[in-house]
Amino acid sequence: MIVKSIRENLGGMWSLLVGLRVTSINFFRPHVTVHYPRQCVPTLEGYRGHIELVPLEKDPLKSKCIACSNCVKICPTSCISLKATKPKKAAVAEGADSPAAKVPSEGKKEAPVKKAKPELQSFVLDYNYCSLCGLCVQSCPTGALEFSDDVYLAGFTRQEFVFDLLARLQRQAQKKEQ
């Protein structure tokens, strides 16, 4: 009984020395933090900031968004609002009327190709109310939304945190081109 207790305590004391060794090794290792205002961390991979639009591969000025409004509907705080041009009536009518479109076996699928997609005009995120739940990202059928790594956000007014994400996408694309 006593022997066991002594052995346990000796083991405990040995663990103290191990602890001291760990901290002393870490003392001499290089720092992992940076002097923030003068330096920034090299990568923010894995950071989940506010959402942003994903550009099309062919046209970096346009987003993958098809203006289905799934994100607007699912957002618990209603902080997303988007505007899009309505699809041209002619195209819709043509596509709807054509029986060929409903029968794929005929091979002549002209209507769906010509059918004009609604074009996104603005995608506004009110970041003040966003809780970063990510439901919009999950519900997007085309994968047009993702989390940005925008961590350096600071402002004096509420209005500064209402982002037009489409304009942001275009700005970023232009910056990349330059």
Next chain:
Amino acid sequence: MIEAIPTQLIIILVGLAATMAFVGLNAILLVYLERKVAGFIHRRPGPYEVGPHGILQPFADGLKLVGKQIFTPKGADSVLFWLAPMISMAPAIVCFLVIPFGPNVLIFNTNVGLVLILAFTGINVLALCIAGWTSQNKYALVGAARGVSQSVAYEIPLLLAVLPIIFMTGTFNLYDITLGQGAWPWQWFIVYQPVAFVIFFICALAETNRAPFDLPEAESELTAGFHTEYSGMGFALFFLSEYAYMVIAACVTAVLFLGGFQGPVVSGWWWFLAKVYILLLIMIWIRWTFPRVRFDQLLNICWKWLIPLAIINLLITLLVIAL
């Protein structure tokens, strides 16, 4: 005769002033050291912005503390409340008078130097108790209660660890204890009394309320423990005295176990300061390594381990001396 007394008095007064400067300087150095070591162990730079590599940070901290409003809580006994930090600080300065920093750097050579230090450091507990009691704050009261029981418990093994050294040298005079040891490390008392050294060092950590025995402060449970209600210079005095007691603990350890100012090649105050600072660094290192013990663990370590060990160590020492 009348001529002779003022000289001694003047020496003591000058010594007191020098001690206060030394305490202040040490506090500044230790604050910086503590925060830098903490930073490096956490792999961050520590204070960096005030002055080159943050060396002016302690001054900025001091200025901030001086500039703060002095505030007495409602219902507190204001006399005792403000007396407590002074009671905490004053004995710390007296203790430095009897510590032999070097062969010629000793302010007050007395035969009861060690007893004086042990007695005066004991007063700190009273300050802690008063501070907690008069603060009208539950955290402060719990902190004070913890501090008192901790100090009472750890005083015993501390004394029991000092006794073997006293029996070996036959004196309480710190200067003579220093001279009882040789210049080389294998002639120091740490070689003859390693168990006493470990017990003494652990007790010194507990007596100075340093982590892992910082239960009277325990910032994660008791906000700031016994000095929760102190602002400005009241807090600063407690802070200063904490560092002063740390330095005293390191000084006494150096004198008792590490040969004091004696060192290889040339003995002198530089060896003493080097030993003291190495001990202080070890204290800081320990603080940033170990988590705080629980209160029952704290008392178990003392009553179940340190006291029996110290008594056995003392008996063995006595046996060896008697033979």
